[in-house]
Amino acid sequence: MDKRPWLTFFSQTGSEIADLSEKLGRWPSRIITNERPEHLRTIDPRIVKNGYITLPNKPNIESYYSVLDYYKDAIVTLHGWLRIFPAELCGQFETYNGHPGLITKYPELKGKDPQVRAFEGNYKIGGSVIHHVSAGVDEGGVISSREVSLEGLDLDGIFLILRDTSQSLWIDFLKNKLDENRKNSISWSI
Numbered sequence: 001m002d003k004r005p006w007l008t009f010f011s012q013t014g015s016e017i018a019d020l021s022e023k024l025g026r027w028p029s030r031i032i033t034n035e036r037p038e039h040l041r042t043i044d045p046r047i048v049k050n051g052y053i054t055l056p057n058k059p060n061i062e063s064y065y066s067v068l069d070y071y072k073d074a075i076v077t078l079h080g081w082l083r084i085f086p087a088e089l090c091g092q093f094e095t096y097n098g099h100p101g102l103i104t105k106y107p108e109l110k111g112k113d114p115q116v117r118a119f120e121g122n123y124k125i126g127g128s129v130i131h132h133v134s135a136g137v138d139e140g141g142v143i144s145s146r147e148v149s150l151e152g153l154d155l156d157g158i159f160l161i162l163r164d165t166s167q168s169l170w171i172d173f174l175k176n177k178l179d180e181n182r183k184n185s186i187s188w189s190i
Contacts, residue, residue, distance in 0.1 A: 029074065077098070078098070099166075
């Protein structure tokens with residue numbers, strides 16, 4: 001049976017996507033990144049090996065359509081995609097973002113670098129969420145979240161525990177979502 005298409009976007013190294021793919025036993029149908037000078041990042045070699053598509057650094061709507069339009073029924077996930085996903089696409093594609101800030105408890109952690117802000121604010125509790133992508137930054141409905149203790153951790157420790165928490169949320173979420181169409185087609189064929 002056909003597997004549901006899975007498209008991923010990243011702006012940094014792509015290592016989260018590579019780790020997820022290995023744990024899920026499945027690589028995305030398409031991996032998309034934006035142009036950045038080589039001195040600003042190194043793309044994970046596993047992503048390079050499996051292939052990716054590059055959009056302009058500040059993609060316009062046509063750029064997004066060039067990689068999404070063929071996959072209307074895809075699950076689209078954002079993993080450190082440091083661009084605003086266009087509002088006109090939010091309702092057209094089933095799109096989710098992972099955020100390493102417990103915005104269900106601390107809405108002030110929406111936006112870039114919530115790990116640093118949690119560290120600087122001496123937060124005792126932190127966490128990660130997966131939410132629907134909407135027109136506002138980290139404003140979409142939260143699908144899942146997980147709290148963790150940040151007490152006694154340095155900044156590197158906070159980054160690590162929130163990365164691991166996010167990874168665990170994504171695995172649970174994607175295992176169900178990526179099999180959704182397959183389960184539906186099985187029930188229809190009986």
